[in-house]
Amino acid sequence: MEQITVVTLPDQKLLDAVSPLPEGMRGGVWDCVGRPAGVELEEIQMVVLPYATRIGNLVAVRGATNLRLVQTQSTGFDAVPELVGKDVAVASASGVHAAATAELAVGLVLASVRGIAESVRDQAKGHWNPSRWPGLADRKVGIIGVGGIGEEIRRRLDPFEVEMTRFGSRSRIDEHGRVRGIDELLALAPGLEVLICIVPHNESTHHLINAEVMAALPDGAVIVNVARGPVVDTDALVAEVASGRLRMASDVFDPEPLPAGHPLWKLPNALIVPHNGGNTNAFPPRIAALLKRQLAAVSRGILPENVVRTGTRLG
Structure with missing residues (x-):
């Protein structure tokens, strides 16, 4: 050139x-x-x-x-x-944001499965509220995306003793084991308690996490989005989280910034971070x-x- x-x-x-x-x-x-x-x-x-x-x-x-x-x-x-x-x-x-985004992804998972957001709200009310939360050890975790950030998330989650399933554009074996094809997500969703999204947003990933995938997730599952907002169908997400069946912890949204008055702001099962993934x-x-x-x-x-x-x- x-x-x-x-x-x-x-x-x-x-x-x-x-x-x-x-x-x-x-x-x-x-x-x-x-x-x-x-x-x-x-x-x-x-x-x-x-x-x-x-x-x-x-x-x-x-x-x-x-x-x-x-x-x-x-x-x-x-x-x-x-x-x-x-x-x-x-x-x-x-590569620049890989470490920071991965640590936020893990932080969002931990905050959700250990009820940290609820404890913060209880603290503001002076309410002592011991509860048993799922925790991360032994949980079945799916990571959608095996690029640089996806790999950093995998590496950080490995010591937490989780049962991990990774999803890529196609099924294959890499140096860390099996990668499932994204076409297998719907079939495997019933066995995933935590679902982490870290894929680029394009035509093939728009609303990848749609109402059908969400309905297939087990009760109490957590959707963590550190990819792009439109990877998740917002309307379907609101419906599932508002019902109390699913939880979400997200750094990205559609629309973004999340408008004042949006229903996600007030849902107790929602943890909202204002697109801070790489901003450290x-x-x-x-x-x-x-x-x-x-x-x-x-x-x-x-x-x-x-x-x-x-x-x-x-x-």
Whole structure:
């Protein structure tokens, strides 16, 4: 590929974190909303998108007529290819958030199966309420997704003495044992007490956890979503959780942000986290390290890491 020599970062702090830039490369600051600073719009060849910003707010990026590569700061890249068009390559931040998202997934599972959310509510009322909760040891846990984050979740759950079933796009054997195909989920759902979702959102995973799958889960099962909101059918989820039959602990929602007055807010079986999966103090140094590697590569005309869509302009 041809060298990339002009890049923008979404804020000065991140530009400083990746500086000095590789020899021959110039950098500017652009939040993809206003005007870029330090470089001209028509010069920009690579853009690092802001973190945790709604993609629909970044349409100004289309004005960068020489744009060749967009780099996200998230593992997911939903709607980014549609935002920039087929000519522009897209790279994700795969790996940067794996540890943080995995630890939140495990935390959500523990909070739900040990009744921690209920204890917090009891504390606010000064109510001493000893109860027997399912716990995590000996529970039957399904992990939907065997990518980088799915593997980190598997690794962290292993010491908890759970009975684990992993689901991938197809049935196979890997170094950790059997991976079930996603087409087996419905048949195996009755044996799963905890179901963790960590798959990308696309046409094949939209509403993957639907009313039929939920109905097949046993009473008291917990759905944990650290993937994307639309992977789970929200209406079906509300119905099952409101009935008291299922529990949920989720970092992502559809719609998102979860609107005020949404029924999930008031359901006692629901634990809500505002999309904090990768947002820990581990994030800044890890994203800076990835971006330094990406800039070093593209400045030498080398394909960067985590390219999820190669555009015609990348060369």
